[in-house]
Amino acid sequence: MFDRKGGFVLPVQLISFSIFFAIVMAYYSWDQSFKVSLLETSQYLLWPLFFFLLHVKVPINTLEKIVMTLGMVYVMLYFFQFSNPSTVYFGKPISGGDEFSEQRGVVRIIFPGAGIFILSIFIAITKITQNSKKKWFYIGFAVLGLIIPVMQVTRQFIAGVYLIYFYHFFKGQSLAKKSIIVAAFVGGTVLLINSDIPMIKGVIETQQRDTKLGEDYIRVQAGKYFLTDFSPNTISKFFGNGPPSWGISKYGKFEERLSNTHEYFLSDVGIIAVYAMFGIFAIIGFILMWYQSFVLDVPKQFVYAKYYLWYLLFTSFTWYSVYHYHYVIANIFALYIYHKSYMDQKKWDLIKNSLIKTPELAKEKYIVEYQKGKNPLKI
Incomplete structure (x- = not known):
C-alpha cells in the first residue's frame, strides 16, 4: 500500500485507511466493540485488494x-429468481427495505452482485465497437444490459446505464450517424414512456411523486440528517462513525430505530453514507477518483473502466453503489484495470518518445523491458 504512487493509488489509500480507522471511531463514538466493528466492517475491507492485484500483476x-x-x-x-418470485433464493426477503419486494407495480428484485453485472455490460459495449470476434455475443449481452435495469425498477440504475450507452455509441461518429443515434434514443424513450409496461409506469409514477415532494422527499431529509445531526461529536463528523452493526450493538440499534421511526436508511443516501461511516478523507478519496477518471487517459479497449467509475458517480447520490458489498469487488476491478492500463500506456509513451530523441537509449530500455518478460512496444 505504501510502495506505489500515481494513477489511482492515493484515492484507494485514502478510502482504505478511512475504512480501517472507522473501526476505532465506532468504539470511540458509540462504544461498539472492536470485534463487532471488525465483523461489520469486513464487507468493506476488500479495498486493499487493489494493491495485491498490482503486486501480482494480474x-x-x-x-x-x-x-x-x-x-x-x-x-x-436473476432470470431464474424473477421467474420464481414466491421463494427468495438469493439475498434476503427484507434488507434495508427493498432487496426483494413487490412495489411500483411489479416484483422488484435488487439482486446481489449488481456491480459485476454493470462492469460486464460496459465491457460488452466496448467490445462491440472494438469489433471483437464475439461481436454478436456482446451485442446480445449489451441488450440484456438495457432490459434488466428496467426490470429492477431502479431509476438511478436505468438512467446511469442508458446515458453511458448513449455516450459510448454517440462519441466519435459522423454527423449522420449521430443524428440517427439521437433519433433512436429519443424515439425509444418516448415509446417506453407511453408504453403499458408496468415497470415503466411504476418508475414514472414514483418520479412524479418524488418531484412534487421536493425537500420533503424522504431521501433529502435523510441526507440532511446524516450530514448534520447523525454524528454525536465533532471528531466523528471528521473521521466518521464506522458502520453500525444492525440491531446488535447500541450503535446498530440506534440506526435500526432511526430507520423504523423516520425511514432514514444509510443505503438511500449513497456518498453521504460514506461520509457518515468513514469520514471526510474517504470523501476526498472518491472525489480524487472521479476527478482522475475525467483527466487520465485510458486505452480505448479499456474505456469500460472509465464508464464504470462514471456510473458510480452518477448513482452515488441516492444509491449505495459507491460502498456496498454488492459493488465493492467490481469497484476494485475497474480501478485496477484503469490504473494498470494507464500506467502501462504512460510507460510505453515514454519509451516511444525517447526512441525519437535518443534512439540508442530507447533501444536499451526496450531490451531491458523485454528481458524482464514484459510485453515490449513493437519497435
Whole structure:
C-alpha cells in the first residue's frame, strides 16, 4: 500500500485507511466493540485488494474473462429468481427495505452482485465497437444490459446505464450517424414512456411523486440528517462513525430505530453514507477518483473502466453503489484495470518518445523491458 504512487493509488489509500480507522471511531463514538466493528466492517475491507492485484500483476484479460463469466451467471440466476418470485433464493426477503419486494407495480428484485453485472455490460459495449470476434455475443449481452435495469425498477440504475450507452455509441461518429443515434434514443424513450409496461409506469409514477415532494422527499431529509445531526461529536463528523452493526450493538440499534421511526436508511443516501461511516478523507478519496477518471487517459479497449467509475458517480447520490458489498469487488476491478492500463500506456509513451530523441537509449530500455518478460512496444 505504501510502495506505489500515481494513477489511482492515493484515492484507494485514502478510502482504505478511512475504512480501517472507522473501526476505532465506532468504539470511540458509540462504544461498539472492536470485534463487532471488525465483523461489520469486513464487507468493506476488500479495498486493499487493489494493491495485491498490482503486486501480482494480474493480466487485464484474465479479469475481463472473470467479470464476463460472473456477469453471465448473474443474468441466469436473476432470470431464474424473477421467474420464481414466491421463494427468495438469493439475498434476503427484507434488507434495508427493498432487496426483494413487490412495489411500483411489479416484483422488484435488487439482486446481489449488481456491480459485476454493470462492469460486464460496459465491457460488452466496448467490445462491440472494438469489433471483437464475439461481436454478436456482446451485442446480445449489451441488450440484456438495457432490459434488466428496467426490470429492477431502479431509476438511478436505468438512467446511469442508458446515458453511458448513449455516450459510448454517440462519441466519435459522423454527423449522420449521430443524428440517427439521437433519433433512436429519443424515439425509444418516448415509446417506453407511453408504453403499458408496468415497470415503466411504476418508475414514472414514483418520479412524479418524488418531484412534487421536493425537500420533503424522504431521501433529502435523510441526507440532511446524516450530514448534520447523525454524528454525536465533532471528531466523528471528521473521521466518521464506522458502520453500525444492525440491531446488535447500541450503535446498530440506534440506526435500526432511526430507520423504523423516520425511514432514514444509510443505503438511500449513497456518498453521504460514506461520509457518515468513514469520514471526510474517504470523501476526498472518491472525489480524487472521479476527478482522475475525467483527466487520465485510458486505452480505448479499456474505456469500460472509465464508464464504470462514471456510473458510480452518477448513482452515488441516492444509491449505495459507491460502498456496498454488492459493488465493492467490481469497484476494485475497474480501478485496477484503469490504473494498470494507464500506467502501462504512460510507460510505453515514454519509451516511444525517447526512441525519437535518443534512439540508442530507447533501444536499451526496450531490451531491458523485454528481458524482464514484459510485453515490449513493437519497435
